[in-house]
Amino acid sequence: MTRRTKKRPAPISYRPPERLREEFHLRVMNSGQSINAFITEAVFGQAIPRARPISSLERKLAAMLLSQAARINDRLEQACGASDEGNYDLLLQECRDELAEIRSYLMLALGREL
Incomplete structure (x- = not known):
């Protein structure tokens, strides 16, 4: 069996401060986006070009x-x-x-x- 020599880069994680955690999750939920899409839009000012899932x-x-x-x-x-x-x-x-x-x-x- 062949071993992989290239590793994927470690994911970038975000942990909001405890006092903002609930607000963060509410904002993500109200946006209708995934957490990744929400953070990407917030940081880079552009939405990920995907249809918004309907709950x-x-x-x-x-x-x-x-x-x-x-x-x-x-x-x-x-x-x-x-x-x-x-x-x-x-x-x-x-x-x-x-x-x-x-x-x-x-x-x-x-x-x-x-």
Whole structure:
């Protein structure tokens, strides 16, 4: 068996001070980048040319929002054809409730407070 004669250079590691560690990890998480990409962009001012990965939370939120939007559309179609006034009001209130829920999820996804 042949041995390798060339060694890879040692990786450059970064350990933020203890008091900044939590903020560092929050910034990396909010950037949507890997730690390596985040540090490279911060140090050299240029992003690594790769697509930003979509987190499973973002996928779930997007799927939920699409589902709720489809339900609202269906209910509004029902409301347009509803002849009973009470049924119409109930359908409109359900649509308003779902829109409020969609707003809450979007605010959560954007990291904002209600």
